[in-house]
Amino acid sequence: MDLATFLVQCLNSIQFGLLLFLVASGLTLIFGIMGIINLAHGSFYMIGAYMAYGLAPVVAGSVGGGFFTTLAFGLLLSVVVGYLLEWAFFSYLYDREHLQQVLMTYGLILVFDELRSIVVGDDVHGVAPPAWLAGSIPLGELMSYPVYRLFISAVCIALAIGMYFVFTRTRLGMMIRAGSSNREMVQSLGIDIKILYRFVFAAGVALAALAGMIAAPVSSVYPGMGDQVLIICFVVVVIGGIGSVRGALLAALLIGAVDTFGKVLLPGAAGVLIYVLMAAILLWKPAGLFRAG
Amino acid sequence: MTTSRPAIVLCLAAVAGLALYPLFASDFGVDLTTKILIYAILALSLELLVGQTGLVCFGQAAFFGIAAYATVRFSPEYAAAAVWWLLPAAVAAAALFALLMGALSLRTRGVYFIMVTLAFSQMAYYVIHDTPVGGGTDGIYLNVLPSVPIGPTQLLDLGDPLQFYYVALGAVVACFGLLALVLRSRFGRALAGMRANEQRMRATGFPTYPYQLAAFVLSGAIAGVAGFLFAVKDGFVNPELLSWHLSGAALVMIILGGLGHLRGAVLGAFALSLLEELFQSRELVGGFADHWHLGLGASIIACVAFLPRGLIGLPQMLRARPGGDSR
Numbered sequence: 001m002d003l004a005t006f007l008v009q010c011l012n013s014i015q016f017g018l019l020l021f022l023v024a025s026g027l028t029l030i031f032g033i034m035g036i037i038n039l040a041h042g043s044f045y046m047i048g049a050y051m052a053y054g055l056a057p058v059v060a061g062s063v064g065g066g067f068f069t070t071l072a073f074g075l076l077l078s079v080v081v082g083y084l085l086e087w088a089f090f091s092y093l094y095d096r097e098h099l100q101q102v103l104m105t106y107g108l109i110l111v112f113d114e115l116r117s118i119v120v121g122d123d124v125h126g127v128a129p130p131a132w133l134a135g136s137i138p139l140g141e142l143m144s145y146p147v148y149r150l151f152i153s154a155v156c157i158a159l160a161i162g163m164y165f166v167f168t169r170t171r172l173g174m175m176i177r178a179g180s181s182n183r184e185m186v187q188s189l190g191i192d193i194k195i196l197y198r199f200v201f202a203a204g205v206a207l208a209a210l211a212g213m214i215a216a217p218v219s220s221v222y223p224g225m226g227d228q229v230l231i232i233c234f235v236v237v238v239i240g241g242i243g244s245v246r247g248a249l250l251a252a253l254l255i256g257a258v259d260t261f262g263k264v265l266l267p268g269a270a271g272v273l274i275y276v277l278m279a280a281i282l283l284w285k286p287a288g289l290f291r292a293g
Numbered sequence: 294m295t296t297s298r299p300a301i302v303l304c305l306a307a308v309a310g311l312a313l314y315p316l317f318a319s320d321f322g323v324d325l326t327t328k329i330l331i332y333a334i335l336a337l338s339l340e341l342l343v344g345q346t347g348l349v350c351f352g353q354a355a356f357f358g359i360a361a362y363a364t365v366r367f368s369p370e371y372a373a374a375a376v377w378w379l380l381p382a383a384v385a386a387a388a389l390f391a392l393l394m395g396a397l398s399l400r401t402r403g404v405y406f407i408m409v410t411l412a413f414s415q416m417a418y419y420v421i422h423d424t425p426v427g428g429g430t431d432g433i434y435l436n437v438l439p440s441v442p443i444g445p446t447q448l449l450d451l452g453d454p455l456q457f458y459y460v461a462l463g464a465v466v467a468c469f470g471l472l473a474l475v476l477r478s479r480f481g482r483a484l485a486g487m488r489a490n491e492q493r494m495r496a497t498g499f500p501t502y503p504y505q506l507a508a509f510v511l512s513g514a515i516a517g518v519a520g521f522l523f524a525v526k527d528g529f530v531n532p533e534l535l536s537w538h539l540s541g542a543a544l545v546m547i548i549l550g551g552l553g554h555l556r557g558a559v560l561g562a563f564a565l566s567l568l569e570e571l572f573q574s575r576e577l578v579g580g581f582a583d584h585w586h587l588g589l590g591a592s593i594i595a596c597v598a599f600l601p602r603g604l605i606g607l608p609q610m611l612r613a614r615p616g617g618d619s620r
Contacts, residue, residue, distance in 0.1 A: 089594070092598070096597075098349075099343070104597040104598075107589075107592075107597065108590065108594065109590070111586070113586055113590075231415075231537065235408065235412070269419075269423070271415075272416050272419035272420065275413075275415040275419070276412075278412045282408070282409050286400055287401075288405070
């Protein structure tokens with residue numbers, strides 16, 4: 001592997017890792033703070049990608065505007081959907097056993113998949129990146145790197161910093177963290193934890209949908225994309241330590257690197273590598289790299 | 294374990310009904326029920342871990358698939374293998390993998406345990422999927438079905454759907470009986486104790502690790518029986534037998550049926566498979582059959598909302614509030 005290839009693969013692995021982080025951070029929030037195992041999280045990623053494809057002509061026709069206007073509408077829509085879902089389904093699950101949550105969210109996956117199939121069909125679609133991000137930067141003599149992938153990484157990094165800031169530096173973040181350690185106490189201090197959690201859930205959904213939307217031009221849009229990302233994200237969340245956003249970031253970058261370089265160096269064993277990594281880490285540290293604090 | 298008299302009568306009636314079923318059923322009905330019976334064994338094996346021992350395993354399909362692949366790989370290419378050694382060999386392969394997986398996974402607990410078992414089953418999946426051992430994505434055929442010889446004569450013809458149906462039914466009854474006995478033993482009581490409070494059991498002097506490992510291996514072996522039957526039924530295996538989708542479906546079966554009861558596992562296997570068939574049948578639901586996941590998903594959600602204890606809790610709920618909605 002020469003230097004340019006190595007560099008391209010490094011950038012690829014970072015971009016993939018950051019994208020995983022975006023999906024996994026929503027999962028770890030819902031999981032760690034609200035105590036809900038949400039198997040339907042991958043569906044939100046899939047729905048996001050289909051929104052990038054399906055909303056674009058609607059948005060262009062009604063208000064005008066391109067990729068970013070679509071992105072804004074998609075985000076708004078996913079927050080609303082997340083809010084309604086929490087109200088209609090998830091708010092009944094807090095006192096139930098984890099396995100009941102698994103069953104319910106499994107049912108939701110089936111429903112979302114089929115609704116998607118009814119509304120937009122089962123075809124694979126491509127989504128074009130906006131024109132000014134469509135070029136690529138030359139690296140060395142033969143290689144080049146698409147600008148859009150750099151854009152994905154930049155968005156993810158900005159969001160990671162934003163999340164860190166909200167959690168550690170704001171009153172809202174403080175309330176959320178307090179709620180995760182003692183629900184009743186926070187409620188008795190006069191904070192409406194129900195509404196708070198409803199918005200946390202909506203934010204988690206929006207993060208997954210956003211990841212799907214910005215990934216759509218790179219990965220294309222296809223029906224099974226949610227399932228695939230779901231399992232990898234659970235791996236990320238568990239390696240990082242449940243509920244730890246910092247752990248999720250580190251684990252996502254680790255998985256991104258192992259998966260990307262695995263495909264280049266050991267193509268035969270690429271699929272199995274991340275699971276070997278997870279098993280090894282959990283046998284070494286049975287509660288993930290970072291215990292949630 | 295306290296099993297009420299009506300429950301025992303009901304179980305016996307169900308077995309009798311299933312034994313008489315082929316007299317009235319179509320070929321399709323017999324084939325479908327055979328498949329469900331095999332899934333019921335898989336669900337029973339998982340119930341031992343999840344419902345009775347409190348260990349949520351998300352990799353049950355690995356044992357199922359490994360036994361199915363072992364059945365095909367151990368069979369000679371142009372001759373029939375005798376069931377007497379092929380079945381134990383396939384089950385041993387699954388149990389051996391369960392021993393390895395359990396020995397390592399049992400170091401973790403809770404959600405981490407779920408994920409480690411998933412990791413090991415995914416490793417098995419990729420080994421079968423990507424290496425020559427498994428014959429690749431397309432799967433492999435079992436050229437000659439195993440024979441059931443007693444001296445020079447053949448006891449059964451496993452290729453005959455009707456005879457195979459009764460073999461599957463017998464296997465379900467045998468696995469159910471075995472598990473019922475195990476759960477009534479001192480060993481089973483210890484498992485129930487660990488599900489309720491592991492710390493206290495350890496304080497009482499029970500080494501929890503070997504007990505849980507034994508339950509894990511037993512569960513893997515029973516899932517292996519199901520895998521063996523599946524391979525013989527279809528004469529074909531593919532990597533999807535080890536996929537996490539099947540592990541998930543097995544979990545859905547036992548939760549749907551009702552955790553904590555062996556009957557629940559069998560009930561759940563029937564309920565899930567029949568719901569699938571119902572929403573897929575064009576005669577009953579018309580064009581909606583193209584979108585059968587929607588109906589299945591909605592029914593599962595409805596079950597969670599209205600039947601928190603699973604299908605097995607249904608009669609009790611109806612008795613508790615005949616008519617009125619108290620809570």
